[in-house]
Amino acid sequence: MPSRLPILLALIAAPALADEGRDPPPAPAPVARDVSGTSYGGLVPADAAPIAIDAAARDVARFGGAPHAFRGRITEVCQKQGCWLVLEAGGEFARVLAHEHAFSVPKGAKGEAVVYGTLTIEPLSDAEEKHLASDGAKHTAKRELRIDATAVRLLGAG
Numbered sequence: 001m002p003s004r005l006p007i008l009l010a011l012i013a014a015p016a017l018a019d020e021g022r023d024p025p026p027a028p029a030p031v032a033r034d035v036s037g038t039s040y041g042g043l044v045p046a047d048a049a050p051i052a053i054d055a056a057a058r059d060v061a062r063f064g065g066a067p068h069a070f071r072g073r074i075t076e077v078c079q080k081q082g083c084w085l086v087l088e089a090g091g092e093f094a095r096v097l098a099h100e101h102a103f104s105v106p107k108g109a110k111g112e113a114v115v116y117g118t119l120t121i122e123p124l125s126d127a128e129e130k131h132l133a134s135d136g137a138k139h140t141a142k143r144e145l146r147i148d149a150t151a152v153r154l155l156g157a158g
Helices: 005-017 053-058 126-134
Strands: 032-034 037-040 067-077 084-089 092-098 111-123 143-155
Touching (some): 053 084, 053 092, 053 143
Antiparallel strands (some): 037 143, 111 143
């Protein structure tokens, strides 16, 4: 009779290896770099005028639902995979998620950034809050601004 040990080990290990059914994002790889900054994921359109996070927070109806450029200071970065960061301006913050987990930013990213994506207000479940805390999040809210980003530009040295 064949051993069932390999099947049992696979069943035990599978949940530990899964990250909500997603592959980890690729290692941070810039798509562009120049004297003004470094871009990840894609490029922020040259004609996109960045909106400060605090201004966007005051008028989500105006700035939500369609892609825009947003600007703020990085206060946190996912310490597991670099797949999200938090931008802050004027006491307001937004969590920026790499669209479809397709890219990541350096875990040590800091300073000013411009991101390009779609702004929403999302409820945060207890499970999501716990997951974010395990990623190194210091700051969450039951409802938070989120940006599903296709591009992140770290300004200056980033």
